[in-house]
Each structure stands twice: as structure tokens, then as C-alpha cells.
Amino acid sequence: MSQGAWNAVFIIASFAAYIVIAIRSRAGSTKEYYTAGSGVSPLANGMATAADWMSAATFISMAGGIAVAGYDASRFLMGWTGGFVLLTTLMVPYLRKFNKSTVPDFLGDRFYSKGARLVGVICAIFICMTYIMGQMRGVGVVFSNLFELSVPMGVIIGAAIVFFYAGLGGMKGITYTQVAQYCVMAFAYTIPAIFAALALTGNIVPQLGLIGNAVEDGVPILEKINNINTELGFSEYTKGNLTKMNMFFITAALMVGTAGLPHVIVRFFTVKNVKSVRQSACWTLAFIAVIYLTAPAVGVFARINLIDSLHNTPYTAVPEWFSKFEKTGQMTFEDKNGDGIIQYFGPEKDQPNELTFGTDIMVMASPYMADLSPWIIGLLMAGCIAAALSTAAGLLLVISTSISHDLMKKIINPGLSDKQEVTSARLASLGALIVAAYFGINPPSSFVAKTVAFAFGLAASSFFPTLLMGIFSKRMNKWGAICGMMAGITFTLAYIVYFQFCGGTPEQYLFGITPEGIGFIGMIINFVVAAIVCAVTPKPPVEIQAMVENIHIPRDAGEASDH
């Protein structure tokens, strides 16, 4: 079978599976639409959350990013996993006990204020919209590569599929499709890594291969990549360029941001009780770790193979796959010195670099470099699409429920019936998808890449500290919460906008902290402002204080329905 046929088989088969699952588990009531009736098993929810969490960018670009940045990339590895420890110990068990369907719901009730709810709705929509644009773009790019469609056509097909099962099926529909998507992703990611590890290090476990020796000459893999990097004018892989200050703040901002992302938090409202929440969060992190522990190995192996097969190779003698990636523009060769030989050099070398490629190449090209059979490449393509679709679906759900439940039902029109609420959620998800697809087709230049800093910075400076104080402090009142949130968001947004869009220079950085890490400072500002305002304003009402005491006790977290 040809490569095209294998790709089509895997993608059509996986889509058929998702659609069948979505139809079988579509939602009937708001409870099912928002939280899948709280009857999902901890294991299934763990897989679904892992799929939700790992976006197209994580799946395709993370390994390549690690390969280039070396030690510096540890901030993403630790930040995006360590956040789950905070999430599990400080957030989700208590929010689940509170037994409401959305994050703004908690803010509105705990801080007895429509203002707090509205701020929550705006933050949730903003965070999720910035995220979902990148996902739609990712789907479009993969589709266009595979079926030789235009990117806009790919985006539209992807949006239609997401609407079909997320918009119609709600939380119940997406949970079970995400379980299937996680399985596809995990196999698609680890199988090429195992083959690459075997070929390069003789070890079947990629993580052990990374700390082992090369088969060819017995040199440790990490020493090999360090040598390659210094020889070609890059900084040593195991060292790092970022200052300790920046490493600390960026890692911290990513961690607290992760613990405050609404589309991750709501996933834990789908399990039966508080005990299941803790169990499910543990499964989630374990499933995420499978991919995160493999990523550094994939990156290093692919970089060694790539440089090995391309550097100092005459352009006429390049491997077959090179032209494939050249055609799609993912790799380019420019013969600057006119000798017809590819030279790849880093910034510290004075010779010109002639080879450029994006971070996505390490994952996309590694099966070709390891000369794996076409069906593995087909599986990888299905994995890319699964990663993009699962994240897009989870984000879409938060946007639509924030609009239908928190904005429509709780603020604008309290008379809305259950059925009308579900209908408005579906309409809201259609609207959100159209906006996301528009930006997927016409990405505002490099805007999407920069907005990741926005999403994490906002979550870190708004949701994380405010939820934390709402859960752990009986004394925190609505004035403190609202002022704290406003102060945290304003500071973080202003800092990011100034440096990303208004031409701020690195010399002006506060304590030398980049916009990526500023969310952590925003969080501290939120805490301080909230504490000061709270100290000079009246205590919250007695029933609110009793409610806070009640969420500290795990028992009786509301009814669940069986699936």
C-alpha cells in the first residue's frame, strides 16, 4: 500500500471511531452537556484529560523545541507537568465538592457577585479563544499536507468535525472520544520513539536510551549531542542560556497557569466524587508523563539523525524524504557559498547556515529518518489530528458553557429552561468555532504563537490565585477577589502587550523577566491586592463562610448518573 493509502486508512478509521462514540454518548440534559452527568470513571477521565491537555503544538512541536533548546526547554517539561500537582492538591477536589458546572460559576457563588462571575466569563473565553485558534490552524495544516487540500479547506473540515461531536455531544460526547484520541496519540508518539531508540542506542526504552550509549561508537548520547552542538556553533545541550531567574519565573508561571486553566479544571467535574477526582488526577498526570518523558528522547534522537544525514551532504545526494519536506516548505536549503553541499551551523559559528527547519520537523520526519514502514507514518498523522481535535473540543466546551450558563442563564436571562440552555450552548459553540476557524484561516501573523504567553499569564494571574483564596480562606470577600483579579490581569496584560506588540526592549524587563514568566508576578500582585482590600472591607456573609467550610470536607459531592 502507498503512503497516501495508509494515511487515509488511519485517519478515516479514527474519525469513524470518534463519530460513532460521539453519537452513542451524546448529551440530553445540561448536566450531561456540562459535566457528562458526573458519571465518568477516574481512569477514563484521566485519559480524556491527558488528550485534552496535549495540544497539536505539544504533540508536533515540543520534541523539536526541546532538541533545539536543550536544558532551557526543561521549563516546559516541568511547568506543564508540575502544574498538575498544584491542580490536584489545591484546586479540583474542592471545586468538585462545590458541585457546579463551570469555573465562573464558582467565582459567582463563592464571591456572591455577578461582577466576579462576569470577570470569570471574560477570562475563560479569552484564554480558550487564544488557545483554540492555534488548534484550528494545526488541523488545517495537517489536513492540507495529507490530502493536498488548501489550508482553509482543511480548517473548515476540522471545524465541522469538532462541531459535530463537541457542539452536539457536549462533555459526555467529548469525554469518550478523547479516551480514544489519547490511545491514538500515545501509540503514535511512542512507537517511532522506540524504533529510533533501538536503532541509535540499542535500548528499547527511549528514556533509557537517552542516558545510554550510542550503538555505533559507544559514546554517550548526551555527550554526542553536546559535541555536535559545540562543533556546529550551538550552545551545549545540557547547559542552557536562560538566566536562573527566568527559568524560575517561567516555570512557576507555567505551573500556576496550568493549575488555573478552566478547560482542565472542568474535566474533573465529570467524575463521581472527591475521592475519584484525586484518583483521576493521578491517572491524568501518569498518562501525560508517558508523552512528556518520551519527548526529550525523541528530540535528541531526531536531531542526531537529522544532522548526521544532512550536514555536509551534497544537495544531489540527500535522502528521499528531504524533498518531501522541502516541497511543503517545512525545510529549506539555500546554497549560500555555492558549493552544492548542505551546511548546518548555529549562531556561534561565523560560517553561514544554509539549512532551516521548524520545530515540527523532529516529530514529523523521525519515522522517515529511521526508515519505518508507511503504516507508522499513517498512525502519526492520525495522532497529530487527534491531538488538535481533542484540545479544540475541550476548549470549545468551556467557551460555550461560559456563554450559555454563566452569561445567558445566570446574568442575562435567569428564566432560561434546561432545554433552551443546551440549545444556546450549541449555538454558542457554533459561533465560537466560526470565529476560531476564521483566525485559523487568517492567522494574525505571529499572533497565535505569542498568545500562548497570554493564556498562561492570564490563568496564572486571575483564576489560580482567586480560586485558591476562595477555597482556602473563609475571610476572603467579593471586594478582595474582584480587586485582586483586576489588578493581576491588568498588570499581566499590560506587561505582555507592551513587550510583545508595542516594541518594548529586553533592557526594560522588570528584574529581567520575559513576558512568558510575568504571570507569576501577576499572581503575587493579585494575592497582595486581594489581601489588602479584604482587610479593610466587611467579612463575607455567614452562609458563604459555612459554604467554604463545607467544601473542605470531601463527602457528599452531589449525585452522579451512571453511563
Add this chain to the structure above:
Amino acid sequence: MSDSEQTTTHAAKYWWAKLRILLGILIVWFLVSFGCGILFREWLDANMIKIGNAPFGFWMAQQGSIVCFVLLLIVYNFMMNRLDAKFGYDEKGGDV
């Protein structure tokens, strides 16, 4: 002592015991990630045993911390379930 006061102190004791466990978990969380992976990395790279061929601090930053996070959550689950049972707040279900 009235009934309601008794429940309050019972719940308060439970809450303090819980906070102690959380504090312990978060201290370890901080040490394995920020401590080993960032703050003391150079010292650990130079002075600690290597994991395979990887310097200790570097390995902690890229692999070890993630493994520790998973182990931490397993310990957390175990300790929380035991605490809930001890105070009579445990629930049926959630197995799998």
C-alpha cells in the same frame, strides 16, 4: 459540649491534618522541580552521581521531576484516603 460544636472541632482537626499533608507534598514538589532542576542544578550536576550518562540536575529537570510528580500524586491519594477513613469522611466508589 453540644453536638454542633463537636462536629466543628472534628472538621477543624480534619482540616488541619489535611493541610499538614498538603504542605509536605508541596515541599517535596518544590524541591524536586525548582530545587533540583533549577536552583541547585549546577552544584548537583558537578557533585552528585550521574543517572546513566546524564548529569543529576539536568536529568532531574528533564525526566526525574516528572517521575517524582507522578509518585507524589500516588502518595497523596494514599494519604488522603487514609485520612478520610480515619475521620469518617470516606466514600464508596471511585475504584478503577
